[in-house]
Structures are given as structure tokens and as C-alpha cells.
Amino acid sequence: MTKQFRDFDKDSSDDSDSDDSMEEDVEQSESEDSSESDVDVDVGEEEAPNATGGDEANNDEEDDDVVKAIKAEKNKCRDHPPTIVSEDFIVDISFHPARNLIALANILGDVMLYEYGNEENKLVNTFELHLKPCRDVEFDTEGTTLYSTSKDKSIMASDVETGKLKRCFEDAHNEPVYCLKSLDNNKFVTGDDEGTVKLWDMRKPDPIFSLKIGEECISDMITNESQKYLVCAGGDGVLTSIDLKGSKIYTTSEDYDSELTCLGLFRSETKLLAGSSKGRLYLFNWKQFGLHSDEYVGQKHSISCMVPITENIVVTSGEDGLLRAAHMFPQRQLGVVGQHRLPVERLDISHDGQYIASCSHDNDVKFWNISYFEKIDTLVSEKQNKKRDMSNNLPSSNVRNASDFFSGLVE
Incomplete structure (x- = not known):
């Protein structure tokens, strides 16, 4: 759960014990994986065609403009700031x-x-x-x-x-x-x-x-441009909205079976997305915070943070250290943006929308160039009738095998 990631020192007798524990985790992670985040890798491997439909499948792959866009971006030199350690x-x-x-x-x-x-x-x-x-x-x-x-x-x-x-x-x-x-x-x-x-x-x-408004931690808060309502995600699994002008609770949602950890706005601030500690994403219509309008399977592991990239695309991360991109309208997994060796704590996007940054339990902050998302967003929207998920890692990713992305999804 996000609470335990970010506040691992809460139940300790003193802060120094927490620091020692974290340093041991970092040393262990470094011994397991010494690869750098900026290593360039190939786009996901293609499967061998079968005897009957291999040619047709290959043609379909070549015709997918979204895949072409990702491959084209992958071949370009990615520019991004170095890791802060x-x-x-x-x-x-x-x-x-x-x-x-x-x-x-x-x-x-x-x-x-x-x-x-x-x-x-x-x-x-x-x-x-x-x-x-x-x-x-x-x-x-x-x-x-x-x-x-x-x-x-x-x-x-x-x-x-x-x-x-x-x-x-x-x-x-x-x-x-x-x-x-x-x-x-x-x-x-x-x-x-x-x-x-x-x-x-x-x-x-x-x-x-x-x-x-509750008995557990306030995991995240968000409001829109009008700032009439403040929406709070709670560790008790309840989404609570507050009328800022009236200084009172506006509404509370149904109880969810897991902690609500992070929030994001989409579609000109008409859609609210909430992530959970069980890897699910709940979509709400703005001002209708009592019950979600749609539900998505994000991954098996806890989602601790998210950042909207475009009006339709979100990047989420959490316990498994992978930054995953998904198109929400229509819902479609896009691939892996990047990864850390240990759980990711927070995400944020730069003022010009060119980079996102992520910090993790391995004490580093990594930058990912995500400028290519604007083009991919348009292409996915134009091809929303296609049901097949993409099996490609995104250009900024250092995941070597495309299957690494899908292994974290709930079947």
C-alpha cells in the first residue's frame, strides 16, 4: 500500500532505524541489478508467425500506425536529463x-x-x-x-x-x-x-x-479550475468531496475494498480517475463522486501514483517499479514508459509536458522524455475500434522484454 511506502517510518521507534532499513534495501537492489536506466533497448520482440495466419498477422502489425509511431520514436535519440542520485x-x-x-x-x-x-x-x-x-x-x-x-x-x-x-x-x-x-x-x-x-x-x-472526513490518511487531493470542490482519496477506501465555498462535505462514495491512493483529471476536467492499492482504476464523472462510472484493471500490484499525460493518456506506477502508460478513452494498454528496481513513490510532469520524473525507494529520481505521447494519443483515438493491445515498450523504456509489461497485468 502507498501508505506503507511513503510512511515506512511511522511505526518505528525512531527515524534512524528506518534509514538503516532503507539503506539495506538499496544495497540489496544494487547487487541484484547494476544496469543503468538510460540503456537503450529494442522494441518488444515479435512472435513467430504460425503456418496458417502468420502472413496476415504480420501485415496487420505493419498496418498499425500506432506501432509504427512507437518504433519510429524508438529509433530517435531520446533526450532527457540524467538521473539524480x-x-x-x-x-x-x-x-x-x-x-x-x-x-x-x-x-x-x-x-x-x-x-x-x-x-x-x-x-x-x-x-x-x-x-x-x-x-x-x-x-x-x-x-x-x-x-x-x-x-x-x-x-x-x-x-x-x-x-x-x-x-x-x-x-x-x-x-x-x-x-x-x-x-x-x-x-x-x-x-x-x-x-x-x-x-x-x-x-x-x-x-x-x-x-x-475519515479515520485513515488522506492519500491524495485534487480540484479543477473552478475550485468549487476538493476531492480527497482516503486510506479507508472512500472518495470524499468537499464544498470549498461552503466549507462542508459535498458527498462520499461507496466503500471500496482497498485504499484509494492517487487521483488524476482527464477530458477537460470532466473525468476523475482514482488508483487503488489493489491495482484497479476507478473512473468518475466530475461532480458524481458517489459511484464510479467505469472500472479498469491496471496491474496486479499496488498503484501508488499517477500523472495525466494528455486528455486521454495516464502513466501509473507503484509497487513493481514499472511506469505503465494506458489510453483511457478507449481503454487500451500502451506499454512501459520506464522502470526502477524498487517501488516508485511519486510521479510528476514538467511545465512544458516534455518530461515526467519518478522517484523510488532506490533513492534516485529519473527523467523520461514523453513528448511522443501527443502523436500516439491521436493515433489511438483514430483507431479506437481495434481491440488488440499493443505489445511494445515505449521509447523511453528500458524494459528489455515486452512481456515484462503484460506480466504485471491481471488476467
């Missing part, structure tokens, strides 16, 4: 909304700010903010303020340019603050380990409102 466990990442900057929050309570580029990544600043592990890091909508939350129950607001602390909310919650979502230059919302959500204004010392 950290000495400490990276809890969360966040791209700047307008510049080539990415923030990394770690288990020591620090936030590192990097300027990324195709040739190199440069450490710009290190913010020593919290006494206990960070939980979340987010830029505000303009990119002038960097928010961070921690197990120490505090919320810090730092100036991106100067690195100076702009505001500190000590003991912001009674429980550790699990996630944060920026609404504008001054307002943001937070959710904690015990199901409490608070709305804050940087200009005021106390929250605008505080609502207890």
Missing part, C-alpha cells in the same frame, strides 16, 4: 510550474532544489526545514513559494528565489501532515494521517476551516 530516501518530487526546476523532499526533512537540463542537473539550493521526514513538497501556482509538510506536523512556506522561510505553521495538524495541494498564491489545503482536511491562507495564522 541521492544519499537519502526521496519522499516526494515537484516540478516548477514555469521553469526547469524540480524540488526533491527527503527523509531527513530537507528539500533540494535542482535546475535540470539534458546535459546536467545543477543543485541550486538546499532547504533544511523539518526535524522529521518530509511528507510532501509542492510549488504554488506561480512558482514563487515552495510548500513542504512533515511528520513533525508542521507546514513550511519558503521563498524559491532567496530560500528564506516565508511562513511556518507549527503543529498545523494534530497528526502528521500527509499531503498538500496549492490552490493559488496564498491558499492551500492539507490532509493528515487521521483523515482531517484543512484549508489555509498564507495571510492568516489559523486555518479557514478544518473537517474530519
